[in-house]
Amino acid sequence: MGGKTIIRGPISRLFLRWSQRCGPLMDDLSMNIHILKKDKLALAGLVMIIFFVFAAFLAPVLAPYPAQGLGESDLESRLEAPGRDHWFGTDRQGRDLFSRILYGLRISLIAAFGVTFTAILIGVPLGAIAGYYGGLVDEIIMRITDLFLSFPALLLAIIIVSVIGFGLQNAILALVISWWPWYTRLVRGITISLKERAFVEGARSLGISNTRILLKHIVPNCFGPVIIQATVDIGTVILATASLGFIGLGAQPPQPELGLMISEGRDYVLEQWWYATFPGLIIFLLVLSFNLVGDGLRDTFDPRMKR
C-alpha cells in the first residue's frame, strides 16, 4: 500500500533504513503523507498548520507592537477600527489586536500540543497494559476509564478548574486529566486485536518478555490511529482552552489568550465588530486546519471510508 520508495542519495537510504526499523509506524506515516498529497483539503490544512506554527514561533519578530502583545496598554488609541496602523484594530486598552493574536497563537498551540502529548503519554501505556494483560488489571483500568468517559470531557475539565482554581496552567492540567482516557480506550481496543496476531504470538513463543513485546510490537502498531486521534484532538483542545478562557476559568487578563479576547470583545460586539471577530476567526482557522488534516488521515486509514 505504501507505494514503491525510490532510493536516491544517502539521506533517503538512511531514512529508509530508519523507517524499516520503525516498521509499521513509518509505513503508515509515509502512506498517509502520500495520500495527503492527493487530498487537497487536507493539504490545505497542513499548509495552514505550518503557517500558524511559524507565525506563533516568530511572534516577537512579526508583531508590530510586541509589548502590547504581552499586555502593555496604550490608552491613546482605544478601540480603533482596523486600518494601516492596526491591521485588526485595537482593543479596549488600545492594544494592537494583530500583535495580541500572534502571541495568542503561541498560548493556544503550546497548550494544545502539551495537553495532547501528555494525554498520550498517560493514556497509551495504560491502554496497552489493560489490553495486553487482560483480567483484573484490565478490569481496574477500564472501570476507572469508563468513569471518566461517562462524562463530557470539557465539563469534567470545567469542574476540575473550578476546584483547583482558575488560570491558564490549571486549565491545561484539567484538560490533561480529562483527556487521557480517550487514548486508553483507543489503544486497548487495538492491543486486544493485535494480541491475537501471529507476530505477537511468535514473539511470545520465542520467550521475549512481555515488556519488550509491549514496547517493540504493540505500542508502535498503535501509533497510526493514535496520531490521527491526536491531530483531531489538538484542534479540540484548542477549542476547549479557548472555551475555558471565554467563560473566565482559563487564562486571566492581561494574558493574550484568544478565548479571553473574545470574551472581552463580547461587550463591544455591536459597536466594535472587529474586537471579537478576529481572535475568533483565528481560533476557527486553527481548529479547522487540524480537523482537515485529521479528517484526511482518517479517511486514508479507515478502509471502509476509502474514497
Next chain:
Amino acid sequence: MLKYAARRIALMVLVLVGISVIVFFLSRVVPSEPASLYVGPLARPEQLEAAKIKLGLDQPLPVQYVRYMGDLVRGDWGVSLRTRRPVNEDILRFLPNSLELIVMSLSLSILVGVPLGALVAKKKDRFLDHFARLGSIAGVSVPSFWLALLFQILFVRTLGLLPVGGRISMSVGILSPIHEITGFMLVDAVITGNLSALQDLLRHSVMPVLTLAAYPIGMFTRMTRSTMLEVLGNDYIRTARSFGVKENRITFVYALKNAIGPTLTVIGLTFAYALLGAFFVEVIFSWPGIGVYAVNGILSMDYPAILGVCLVVAFFYILVNLVIDLLQSALDPRINVK
C-alpha cells in the same frame, strides 16, 4: 432484550454514584471555605462556626457524602449558596429552557444533516461533495461562542431583524403572559394558543438554535455520508437496482434505513456536546437555562449548585446513550446485545 436493558440501567445507576463521589469529593477539597461564602465576608467567627454546623461541614467527608446522597434521594438537593434557593427548584426552573434549546437544535440538525449526508454520498467526489465536506468540518471547528457573536453582528447590528438575547421580550411577557402548564415555554404557548408569545419566543430562538446546530449538522452530514457510501456498495442495493427500483427510493428508503444505525450513535454523542455547548450559547444570548446557572455557580464557587447541575447533565448524558443503544438494537436485529 429486557435483561440487557435492566443490566444497562443498573450500570447507569452505578456510574451516576461514581460521578457523584468524584464531584462531591472534588467540590469539598475547594481551598476556599464554602461556609465563609455562605455567611459573607463580614461575618464573625461564631457565625462562621454556626454556618458550618448548619451546612453539615463540621462532619468528616464520608459522613457528609452519605448525608448528601440521602438528602438527594429524598429530593433535597441542598441550598444554592448564591441564589439561596433550593438547588432542585432552581434546576427545575432552568432545565426546561435548556432542553427546549437542545431539542430544537438537534431536530434541526437531523432534518438538515441526515438527508444532506445521503445526498452528497450519491454525488461522491463531485463539487457538492467536497463543498459539503468542507462545510461539515467547518461546522465542527467553529467556536460556538464566536459564531454566536457573528450572528449578533449579522442579525442585530447589520440587519436589525432579531433581538440580541433573552427568552421573551419584556413587553410580550407582560401583555400576553404565558400560562404555565408544563414549564416548557414553547409548549405552553402552543397549548394555550398564545400566538403573540409564540412568535416572540421563536424570534428569540433563531440565533441560539442556529449556533448550537452548527456542530451537530456537520457531524450528522459526515457520518451519514460515510455510512451511506458503505451501504450503497452492498449486494442488495445492486439487486434492487437490477430490479429497476427508482434511484431515489434506493437512496432514501433502502440505503438510508440501514445507514441510520451509526448515525444514531453519533446523535447520542452529539447530545452530550449539545448539553455542554448550551452552556456557552446560553451565556451569550442570556438564555435563562441551566448553562447560565452553572457558569454563574462555578464562578462563585456555589458547590451545591455545581454538584446538582453535574448530576443532571451526567444523568441526561448516560440516559440518552442508553436509549440510543436500545434503539439501535431494536432497529437492527443483527446487533448482538451482550
